[in-house]
Amino acid sequence: xxxxxxxxxxxxxxTMVEPAPTEERPTWPRTTGSSEINLDGRMFTLSRxxxxxxxxxxxxxxxxxxxTRSYKVGAPNTTTKHPNTTTTTKHPNTTTTTKHPNATTTTKHPNTTTTxxxxxxxxxxxxxxxxxYMTDAVQPTFPLFTLSxxxxxxxxQGSFHTFxxxxxxxxxxxxxxxxxxxxxxxxxxxxxxxxxxxxxxSVVQMFSGGYMSPRKVMPYxxxxxxxxxxxxxxxxxxxxxxxxxxxxxxxxxxxYYMSRSYYGSYSGSVISWSNISYNNRGRAVLEDNFGMRAKxxxxxxxxxxxxxxxxxxxxxxxx
Numbered sequence: 001x002x003x004x005x006x007x008x009x010x011x012x013x014x015t016m017v018e019p020a021p022t023e024e025r026p027t028w029p030r031t032t033g034s035s036e037i038n039l040d041g042r043m044f045t046l047s048r049x050x051x052x053x054x055x056x057x058x059x060x061x062x063x064x065x066x067x068t069r070s071y072k073v074g075a076p077n078t079t080t081k082h083p084n085t086t087t088t089t090k091h092p093n094t095t096t097t098t099k100h101p102n103a104t105t106t107t108k109h110p111n112t113t114t115t116x117x118x119x120x121x122x123x124x125x126x127x128x129x130x131x132x133y134m135t136d137a138v139q140p141t142f143p144l145f146t147l148s149x150x151x152x153x154x155x156x157q158g159s160f161h162t163f164x165x166x167x168x169x170x171x172x173x174x175x176x177x178x179x180x181x182x183x184x185x186x187x188x189x190x191x192x193x194x195x196x197x198x199x200x201x202s203v204v205q206m207f208s209g210g211y212m213s214p215r216k217v218m219p220y221x222x223x224x225x226x227x228x229x230x231x232x233x234x235x236x237x238x239x240x241x242x243x244x245x246x247x248x249x250x251x252x253x254x255x256y257y258m259s260r261s262y263y264g265s266y267s268g269s270v271i272s273w274s275n276i277s278y279n280n281r282g283r284a285v286l287e288d289n290f291g292m293r294a295k296x297x298x299x300x301x302x303x304x305x306x307x308x309x310x311x312x313x314x315x316x317x318x319x
Contacts, residue, residue: 043239154197179212244269
């Protein structure tokens with residue numbers, strides 16, 4: 001009997017051993033910036049491997065996590081909505097509503113003005129974007145940003161010499177800042193760029209440092225919705241001083257930005273670096289920019305030098 005008991009215990013013991021715990025894979029947390037945060041003197045270190053960031057106006061209700069959507073737009077001013085949606089077709093001085101069973105289709109014409117519930121911006125306003133970035137990217141082009149991704153996506157791709165502006169998914173304009181406009185702009189560690197889109201004239205222009213591109217007529221009129229959101233999908237490098245205006249900047253204003261407020265101040269009317277909210281999209285790191293780091297280190301060395309001086313003087317008095 002004792003032998004049978006021992007054999008039975010040996011058979012059932014393996015089933016009593018708990019399995020080893022599986023190792024959890026690390027995840028990258030999603031960080032949300034607080035409302036009305038001042039990012040002056042700060043920069044984001046981005047990565048093309050899921051290291052982007054989204055900026056938006058503090059008063060704008062932005063959903064997080066950031067949704068992934070595809071934008072398929074045939075005619076830019078035509079919108080088709082699905083069941084249980086009610087929309088209106090507007091013509092000059094005429095309003096017509098067409099309803100079908102469980103669905104309503106809306107056609108908007110170029111001269112139609114619509115106000116979004118989440119923003120007070122007019123859809124016919126122009127737009128300007130300025131920013132500073134640093135990268136050693138060797139690929140021909142890399143994505144810089146997409147403005148108003150949920151409503152009227154306007155995307156800019158960058159390179160060392162040529163920029164490509166695309167909108168509505170099927171229209172694009174190549175922009176080369178090759179005309180030397182401001183000889184007083186000094187060389188900087190940052191690449192400072194500004195994009196202006198005049199929707200009333202359908203004209204776009206690009207600026208980089210002291211250079212500008214020729215003004216170009218857009219192949220199809222772009223209508224900006226006014227959604228105060230700008231998304232950076234990520235590239236290997238740093239990003240700082242993002243500003244967005246709801247009008248085309250004058251050359252004077254762009255010069256103020258390029259000269260870092262040396263000749264005049266600037267601040268985006270829609271999105272301002274000193275009053276902004278943000279969401280990280282993965283491996284984006286917020287830290288002091290290079291100028292702020294150098295200033296802090298310089299102040300630290302100055303304090304250390306002053307402390308050594310007083311220490312030497314104190315020792316002389318004791319002697």
